[in-house]
Amino acid sequence: MPDRTERMVPADEGARGRFDRIYQTLRMRICLLDYAPGERLREEDLAEEFGVSRTPIRRVLVKLEAEGLLRSVHGVGTIVTDIEVEELAQVYELRVELAELVGKLSSVPIDDALVKRFRDIRNRCDQMVRKADPREFARINMEFFHLYNSLTNNVPLREFSERLYYQTTRIWLKTASRLRGYEALLLNEFIIFQREVVDITEAVENGDLAAAGHLRRAHIAMSFSRIRRAADSAGGALSPTPHSDG
Amino acid sequence: MPDRTERMVPADEGARGRFDRIYQTLRMRICLLDYAPGERLREEDLAEEFGVSRTPIRRVLVKLEAEGLLRSVHGVGTIVTDIEVEELAQVYELRVELAELVGKLSSVPIDDALVKRFRDIRNRCDQMVRKADPREFARINMEFFHLYNSLTNNVPLREFSERLYYQTTRIWLKTASRLRGYEALLLNEFIIFQREVVDITEAVENGDLAAAGHLRRAHIAMSFSRIRRAADSAGGALSPTPHSDG
DNA sequence: TAGTTCTATGTTGTGCACAACATCCCGCGA
DNA sequence: TCGCGGGATGTTGTGCACAACATAGAACTA
Structure with a gap:
């Protein structure tokens, strides 16, 4: 057998x-608004x-375009997609249903390791409640999403x-960041998120995935209600935003 | 304004x-089993x-790969994906839920034109019930799917x-075609499909999308039950099939 | 001055040659 | 006869030069 030389250096x-x-x-960059x-x-x-040529990059861009995160226009450029109010509502409408289905369909067996991962995130939430850093919030939110x-x-x-998650979080972040009282709003969201983690962790501990x-x-439904209400009272900040870049 | 010359020739x-x-x-070819x-x-x-070079073809293949229909392996080839029993069950499990959601979320207004399109398909079903051509069945099935x-x-x-539809129909076709009594089975499926079209057309006529x-x-759930039962009684034809091509 | 055409510039799309990789098959030796 | 090693062959992945396309701004005209 030819000695399949295992790759030693990553x-x-x-x-x-x-x-x-x-x-x-x-x-990740798109979701964290590094690319707005x-x-x-x-x-x-x-x-x-x-450190590569355009070719492999284009491969990646095509895939991201297929997922609705990018849009390539010949002669113009590759643009990070924005999203309309109507479509954002549709995405949330669907996310709500899918979230419930996650608890219903093909449930995984719950073992100690799984419960531990939930508790870990819950504990890390407790520790970082004071910082209220948007980026860090987005990260832990994403991590919890994957765990759930x-x-x-x-x-x-x-x-x-x-x-759908990657489609919405960045839009959520963008919308929230344009509202007045952004800091307070974010802190409030974080506290609510913390409650959600506690609640769901308990449900998992009890083995009740439904x-x-x-x-x-x-929680997803209420999250969308809050952001929509805040945007409405701020005067239509959820409307399609004009591009601020040149 | 520069006269945006509309393309005259397709x-x-x-x-x-x-x-x-x-x-x-x-x-379409993948779904209709032109590519098995x-x-x-x-x-x-x-x-x-x-009539193009490999470059734009690769663009398409990357997108189809992102949708789970193809799988490219360096140095080997681009392979039409097969699917495991377990995953096929999962896909059906999900399709069932989504089908119901289509009737629940963001319903379109029902006008005469829409009703007419349902009636048209229903009538065409009546006309072609004798032929029982697998390919034609797949086509009208697909058309009805898009309409629904x-x-x-x-x-x-x-x-x-x-x-999900494109993921499953081809596997359904492939599985069915390997069963004994394929012709009779297909005819039966067609008759049942005809009933489904009649039923759903009536519901749409009544404006009851739920x-x-x-x-x-x-109907989707029962369709999967039938094919699974037929495959079980035939001795595990739903198992991952060995590739017959060289 | 307003409107229009044209050119310069920048971007993505395409074609082609070659590199990286996997597999098959033939030949060799025990 | 069986195992195995290495080259031949075929496929996808990459790099690069150029074509197609869109836009902005200058230059020209009425």
Whole structure:
């Protein structure tokens, strides 16, 4: 048997590994608003940053475009998608249903390791409640999302929930950041989020995934209600925003 | 304002139009089993057929891979995905729920034109009941799916339902075609499908989309039950099948 | 001065040659 | 006869040069 030389250095990744790495990186940046909605991405810049040519970059961009995060226009550029009020409502409408389904379909067996992961996040929430850093909030929110999502073994459900999540959080962040009283609002959201984590952790501890699903559903629905109400009272900040970049 | 010259000849399509055309064509072929699960697609062959180089073909393949219909392996080829029993069950489990949601979320207003489209398909079913051609059955089934899907305005829901549909129908066709008594089975399916069309058309005529949703849900669930039962009694034909091609 | 055309510039899309990778098959030796 | 090693072959992945396209701004005209 030919000695399948195991890759010793992590830097020496195959084509697939490189593709995934770039893809994950860009998706994270889009979700964390490092790339704002409406911003133009230059393929050549990305190629230079990741030390490859435009070709593999384009591969990643095509995939991100298929997921609705980017939109390439010939002769213009690759633009981070924005989203309309109507469509944001639709996405939330659907996320609410899917969240409940996660608790219903193909439940995973609950073992100590799983419960521990929930408790860990809950504890980390307690520790960082004072900081109220938007970026850190987004990160832990995302981490909790993935953990919650892992409660179902239904692969298509997991994938689609993930896609909708990445579609909405960045828009949520963007919308919230344009409202007056952003700091207070964010702190409030964090406290509510903390309660959600506590509630769902308890449901998981009790092995009641259906209850976890209902809790999650309610929290997502209320989260959207809050942001919409705040935006309405601020005078239509949820409307399509003009691009601020040149 | 510069006179935006509308394209007069359909042959003179832009890059985007060509991309969509190739994408739709390949997706249809995969769904209709022109490309069987496990089959290898050669980029160069496709490039030659569509009169372009490999580059735009690869663009399409990346998107189809992102949707789970293809899988590219460096140095091996681009392979039409197969699907495991477990995952097929998961996909159906989810399709059932989404079908019901189509009747619940963001319902479109029902006008005469919409009702007419349902009646048209119903009538065409009546006319072609004798033929029992698998390919024609798949086509009209697909057409009805798209029509039913258009009952909701929720874009993400439509997109995801579509993706799951394309994932399952081809596997359904493949599985059914390997069973004994395939002809009789198909004819039976067609008769049942005809009933479904009649039922849902009536629900739409009455403006009761929730009822349409429940009908659709029930029919999808029963369809999967039938195929699974038939496969079980035939001795595990739903198991992962060995590739028959060289 | 207002409107229009044209050119310069920048971006994504395409074609092609080559590198990286996996597999098959032939030949060799025990 | 069986195992195995290495080259031949075929496929996807990458890099690069150029084409197609869109836009902004200058230059020109009425």
